[in-house]
Amino acid sequence: MNNFSYIKANDLPTAFGHVRLGDAAKYIAGGTNLIDLMKYNLTKASSLVDINHLVGNHDIEELPDGGLRLGAFVRNAATAYHPLVEERYPLLSRAILAGASAQIRNMATNGGNLLQRTRCYYFYDANTPCNKREPGSGCSAILGYNRIMAILGTSESCIAVFPSDMCVALAALDAVVNISGEDGERSLAFADFHRLPGDTPELDNNLKPGEIITSIDIPQKGFARNYSYLKLRDRNSYAFALVSVATGLELENGLIKDARIALGGVAHKPWRVKEAEDFLKEKEPSAENFAQAAEIILFGAKVFEYNSFKVELAKRAIVRNCMMALNPESQLPGAQPSA
Amino acid sequence: MLNYQSTYSPVLTKDFDTRPVTININGKPTTLQLMPWVSLLDALREYADLTGTKKGCDHGQCGACTVICDGDRILSCLTLAVMKEGSEITTIEGVAENGQLHPLQKAFIEYDAFQCGYCTPGQICSAIGMLKEGKAKTRADVKELMSGNLCRCGANTNIIDAIMEVKNQDSHE
């Protein structure tokens, strides 16, 4: 870890000012990703600006239109166990509780979760080329050991996946990210927040330098009756997803009225395919129809030497998760597959 | 108020000054003279001489460094000590009361819930946090909510037995 100075910011202008002034000054929230990366010298900072004490955005509040606003500085655990989240957005609660460990969820903030960096082995190994860590140096994963890498939306410069669980549910729920910067406030639809790698894999998302995520809004529709989050991984807990699926279904008269299916662990951002969701509308909630939707979602998947298993895994996970969404009681703690 | 002098000196550059950081550790307001990059874990072990809290991975992957901060279990290796100014920290050294072992400490002995003991302080602090959270209903829940604490010796089954014993005692009260 390099040496740095530490500043506690109590209001947004102070925070913006410090990050503008300091070369390579960085914000710190829960610290669970930043401190880890700094200990490996993968991220350096001249100063850390502590944004945990900023006024506001420490609560979860109801929005006038029936939605919910999640403050950026609310911890992941507090969000998952919040009565309104449990009642109206159990999909989000499930996804958060499938991630990391209880200790980490007590520390990690909602804003920080959106900004966590990839777990690509080569990104974490400073001795190997990596376009995300050092633009132009090359990608070690494409011809390397790429078992955990992406199968959708990859580019010739990067095939990393975005590791968040919470964000898979937020994508399915059509969340909106509220941002403050020196030039004012703006909001981004969740689908527009994270980026595909393209030829700028060093950029994970569309947050501009110095901007702060202040909150995340989720619209009213929470799919609280028929939802499921399934996370498949090398061990049943405290591991990142190889493939994860968030499903929300709205049923009417035995038919699907609305469907949301988002995948994690397969791309540089949570993956949703509108055509698959449209295909399911007005259809019966059957394994056959979910399997067809899975084909549409995985269409165009591109595999690498060690990760071709993810295509079949993702298809089966989609079907299984959509079936579990019909009976949310069938789910086990930690988003494990039902017995 | 206790004042500890640092015995641990990382390589320093003169641009960065130490600052006094006051943290309430196991009920005692404790002022440590720290560089900003000292983790809470290093502050406890190297500056406050409380070596009960263990460093396993230093990267958030094992849970050995778990302490209780303002009532919540957290990882002290992924926290900067300066960020915890004014907080109440409980470490394994602070869980016994009036010379009596904490019920979880007793249960760990009774159920043979450790071999080398390295993960034990973190396991016990984590279990205290978990029971306080009150989210675990079943043994499967306890296993899931304790998954952030690894045990290389494989004492896990006995660890869960010990925690279940205390959990059941609590619910009978």
Ligand SMILES: Cc1cc2nc3c(=O)[nH]c(=O)nc-3n(C[C@H](O)[C@H](O)[C@H](O)COP(=O)(O)OP(=O)(O)OC[C@H]3O[C@@H](n4cnc5c(N)ncnc54)[C@H](O)[C@@H]3O)c2cc1C
């Ligand atoms: C061992 C381990 C296992 C994990 N497993 C999982 C898992 O299975 N699933 C999962 O989803 N996650 C997992 N995580 C990741 C964890 O969820 C993230 O580290 C956490 O959500 C990051 O939040 P934070 O508040 O700690 O961010 P920090 O580390 O404080 O910040 C991360 C980045 O975001 C910036 N930042 C933070 N907040 C803001 C803001 N409001 N505005 C602008 N910039 C900001 C910081 O400058 C920094 O660059 C794991 C982490 C560890 C260490």
Ligand code: SF4
């Ligand atoms: S996949 Fe992306 S993050 Fe991994 S080595 Fe290639 S460029 Fe780096």
Ligand code: FES
């Ligand atoms: S030492 Fe902190 S989690 Fe391993």
Ligand code: FES
């Ligand atoms: S008792 Fe040895 S690591 Fe758990």
